[in-house]
Amino acid sequence: VNGAGRPVALVLAYHGAGFAGFQRQPGARTVQGVLERALGDMAGRPVAVRGAGRTDAGVHAAGQVADCRLPDGVRVPTARLPLALGARLPADLAVAEAHDVPPDFHARRSALAKRYRYLIWRRPVPSPFWRQCAWSYAGRLDAPAMAAAAPALVGRRDFSALAGSATPVRSAVRTVLSCTVRAEDPWLAIDVEADGFLYHMVRAIAGTLLEVGRGALRPEDLPAVLCSGRRAAAGPSLPANGLCLLFVRYPASCGLPDPPAPVWPP
Amino acid sequence: VNGAGRPVALVLAYHGAGFAGFQRQPGARTVQGVLERALGDMAGRPVAVRGAGRTDAGVHAAGQVADCRLPDGVRVPTARLPLALGARLPADLAVAEAHDVPPDFHARRSALAKRYRYLIWRRPVPSPFWRQCAWSYAGRLDAPAMAAAAPALVGRRDFSALAGSATPVRSAVRTVLSCTVRAEDPWLAIDVEADGFLYHMVRAIAGTLLEVGRGALRPEDLPAVLCSGRRAAAGPSLPANGLCLLFVRYPASCGLPDPPAPVWPP
Numbered sequence: 230v231n232g233a234g235r236p237v238a239l240v241l242a243y244h245g246a247g248f249a250g251f252q253r254q255p256g257a258r259t260v261q262g263v264l265e266r267a268l269g270d271m272a273g274r275p276v277a278v279r280g281a282g283r284t285d286a287g288v289h290a291a292g293q294v295a296d297c298r299l300p301d302g303v304r305v306p307t308a309r310l311p312l313a314l315g316a317r318l319p320a321d322l323a324v325a326e327a328h329d330v331p332p333d334f335h336a337r338r339s340a341l342a343k344r345y346r347y348l349i350w351r352r353p354v355p356s357p358f359w360r361q362c363a364w365s366y367a368g369r370l371d372a373p374a375m376a377a378a379a380p381a382l383v384g385r386r387d388f389s390a391l392a393g394s395a396t397p398v399r400s401a402v403r404t405v406l407s408c409t410v411r412a413e414d415p416w417l418a419i420d421v422e423a424d425g426f427l428y429h430m431v432r433a434i435a436g437t438l439l440e441v442g443r444g445a446l447r448p449e450d451l452p453a454v455l456c457s458g459r460r461a462a463a464g465p466s467l468p469a470n471g472l473c474l475l476f477v478r479y480p481a482s483c484g485l486p487d488p489p490a491p492v493w494p495p
Numbered sequence: 496v497n498g499a500g501r502p503v504a505l506v507l508a509y510h511g512a513g514f515a516g517f518q519r520q521p522g523a524r525t526v527q528g529v530l531e532r533a534l535g536d537m538a539g540r541p542v543a544v545r546g547a548g549r550t551d552a553g554v555h556a557a558g559q560v561a562d563c564r565l566p567d568g569v570r571v572p573t574a575r576l577p578l579a580l581g582a583r584l585p586a587d588l589a590v591a592e593a594h595d596v597p598p599d600f601h602a603r604r605s606a607l608a609k610r611y612r613y614l615i616w617r618r619p620v621p622s623p624f625w626r627q628c629a630w631s632y633a634g635r636l637d638a639p640a641m642a643a644a645a646p647a648l649v650g651r652r653d654f655s656a657l658a659g660s661a662t663p664v665r666s667a668v669r670t671v672l673s674c675t676v677r678a679e680d681p682w683l684a685i686d687v688e689a690d691g692f693l694y695h696m697v698r699a700i701a702g703t704l705l706e707v708g709r710g711a712l713r714p715e716d717l718p719a720v721l722c723s724g725r726r727a728a729a730g731p732s733l734p735a736n737g738l739c740l741l742f743v744r745y746p747a748s749c750g751l752p753d754p755p756a757p758v759w760p761p
Binding site for chain 1: 508509510555557577578581586587588589590591618619620621622623624626628
């Protein structure tokens with residue numbers, strides 16, 4: 230992504246069901262791979278992109294951000310990139326916005342925070358419209374208890390108890406800026422905004438709040454679960470299809486607009 | 496649908512993109528055909544269903560209603576039918592509810608009213624989540640003017656100006672019970688409830704209100720458009736993918752619950 234060319238940031242929306250995650254992988258259909266191919270076709274030479282976060286296979290995005298350098302030969306004005314790229318992209322991946330950014334912009338490193346939403350469809354029969362964009366759970370859930378438990382997750386702390394075991398990281402300390410539960414039949418949404426996320430962290434937070442909703446944990450148990458640092462003390466990681474990267478927040482100096490008011494749902 | 500057996504009503508939700516409409520047709524995948532096959536598999540003999548309305552190819556439903564007679568050999572309690580049939584239905588068709596109904600219940604003839612929603616996505620780039628469930632229109636729309644025009648459609652009158660030309664009908668008189676326009680970025684929804692609908696009537700109403708939103712018609716022009724009885728005086732029929740049958744309303748004596756508060760969106 231270094232080198233010459235016009236530095237631009239692209240705001241991406243994608244339906245995760247058809248992608249093996251964001252990150253380019255040989256032989257797999259990924260968001261990065263499909264986007265780089267579209268950009269390369271338009272530019273007539275390879276264009277590399279960097280994403281703000283690596284969403285897993287099956288995870289959706291309403292406002293993922295990726296940056297790249299457009300070769301000087303590309304004459305399309307930045308504001309026209311969404312439509313110009315739209316003609317080269319499949320229906321499950323859209324460039325919703327494009328913005329000029331400073332040369333030192335880095336989609337991941339420049340980000341202040343990212344917000345994810347975990348969406349639960351609370352009916353016994355999955356919805357034909359939502360089955361791929363929400364996780365179905367028809368059991369009884371005490372939504373007020375879940376909402377009461379959520380603030381315990383806010384703050385700067387070690388989130389080892391809520392991280393997938395797969396990835397060793399130097400530090401599991403992250404700052405959760407907000408965590409809210411909103412229930413409006415037939416949906417329940419868990420929103421988490423943080424300066425960074427560990428592997429499967431939102432899905433583990435959602436699974437832990439679900440345990441509270443089911444009565445298997447009490448809201449007042451959460452601080453001890455976090456302090457234990459033990460993954461087994463928390464709830465399970467919920468499936469990928471309920472998760473969506475809502476938006477990425479940047480300093481105003483980056484030239485990206487403020488995140489939109491989250492649409493409900495999804 | 497006549498004859499012996501347990502009379503039940505099924506509340507159906509389906510994603511219209513994969514169906515050639517509701518009505519059974521040889522060689523085509525239709526909602527009726529797929530549902531009758533699932534019922535027949537469960538019952539071990541053919542089961543015919545009747546729908547409250549014949550949605551066109553590509554049109555969705557959140558609360559279509561169909562009725563049938565279940566042979567006496569079927570031991571599944573009515574309340575368990577959604578899950579029992581769910582195992583035999585594809586992911587784009589769900590039986591959301593099942594209810595016992597009186598022997599003279601008729602999904603279409605017993606209905607008091609049906610409500611449809613036409614959903615418009617107001618962004619230049621189609622959403623990967625909504626592209627099949629909403630029609631994209633990015634032009635300027637004066638939503639308050641559309642909302643001001645909508646009440647002119649309410650009442651008992653001849654709707655020839657808003658009917659597809661394909662189908663000759665004995666009478667084009669219908670009663671529109673409500674017609675509302677709701678705009679909430681990035682959506683605009685047009686809801687129409689009536690005791691019956693002519694061919695393409697909601698799509699023509701939506702297209703006519705769109706002309707008001709675009710400034711090509713004024714709200715005060717609508718009464719004259721309706722009185723003219725000329726299809727050409729009204730706006731075009733909008734595409735099927737924006738249309739959804741929200742619910743069907745029955746007298747309390749039929750044993751079906753009141754329609755749910757419409758979910759927003761879709």
